[in-house]
Amino acid sequence: MLKKTVLALLSALILSGVCFAQENPAKKQMEDTASAVAQKQPALFLEEIQFYRAVKDRQPSGIGSVFPEDLDKLYCFTKIIGAVGATYVYHVWYFKDKEIARVKLPVKSKSWRTWSSKNLHIGLGYGYVEVVSESGDMLGRAEFKIQAADKAEEVGKTEKTAVTEERKAAPKTQ
Numbered sequence: 001m002l003k004k005t006v007l008a009l010l011s012a013l014i015l016s017g018v019c020f021a022q023e024n025p026a027k028k029q030m031e032d033t034a035s036a037v038a039q040k041q042p043a044l045f046l047e048e049i050q051f052y053r054a055v056k057d058r059q060p061s062g063i064g065s066v067f068p069e070d071l072d073k074l075y076c077f078t079k080i081i082g083a084v085g086a087t088y089v090y091h092v093w094y095f096k097d098k099e100i101a102r103v104k105l106p107v108k109s110k111s112w113r114t115w116s117s118k119n120l121h122i123g124l125g126y127g128y129v130e131v132v133s134e135s136g137d138m139l140g141r142a143e144f145k146i147q148a149a150d151k152a153e154e155v156g157k158t159e160k161t162a163v164t165e166e167r168k169a170a171p172k173t174q
Contacts, residue, residue, distance in 0.1 A: 044089065044107065044133050046140035048079040051129075055115060065142070068149035069124055076129045076142070077115040083107045088134045091116040095127035095146075120146065 052075040053062025060077045067074060076091050086108050093101040093116075103116035116129075128143040 043082050043084055044080055044087065044137075044139055045082045046078060046131050047081045047111075048077075049129070049131060049140055049142045050077050051075065051142065051144050052077055052115075055117075060115070064144075066145045066147060067120075069120070069146055070149045071120055071146075073117050073119050074144065075115050075117045077113070078131055079111070079113050080107045080131075080139070081111050083110055083112060089114070089139065090132045090134075092130045092132055093118050093127065094130070095122050096125050100127075122146065124148065 050060065050063055051065055051067070052060035053064070053067070053071060054073075055061070055075055055077070060075060076093070078089070078091070080089055086106065088104050089107055091101075091103045091105060092099060093103070100122065101116075101118055105114045105116060106112075107114065124146055126143060126145050128141055130141045131139045133139055
């Protein structure tokens with residue numbers, strides 16, 4: 001009788017261990033999946049992206065999206081929000097659909113402004129900058145155009161994923 005009781009207790013312990021062992025990996029797998037989904041969602045957001053001719057006293061000047069070929073340097077100014085702790089973003093510069101530069105920039109607070117620049121002298125044509133998070137998520141993009149100096153016009157601000165042009169009205173002649 002003692003053998004049967006001990007055997008019954010051992011069987012119960014073994015079965016409960018098997019059930020526990022089966023339940024635990026499933027729970028862990030669900031937690032891992034939830035964690036992976038949370039990690040894939042970008043924590044950073046691109047609030048603003050604009051091109052400028054210069055940065056003076058940490059402030060951009062000469063906003064636009066069309067620039068003359070004789071401009072020496074073009075700046076891409078971004079405002080990144082949503083960072084939890086220090087991280088990085090990349091300004092990936094393209095011209096004529098070819099990557100010409102990748103600049104790693106720190107983001108050190110929940111609202112962070114930063115910029116990168118590119119020496120021009122790359123010819124006439126279209127280019128763009130993609131802003132990419134440290135995890136590889138594209139946060140946004142803006143386009144620019146380099147054209148002959150006599151044809152370049154100052155235009156309005158570039159937005160997060162599109163370009164809005166507000167051309168100056170030509171003076172009326174009478």
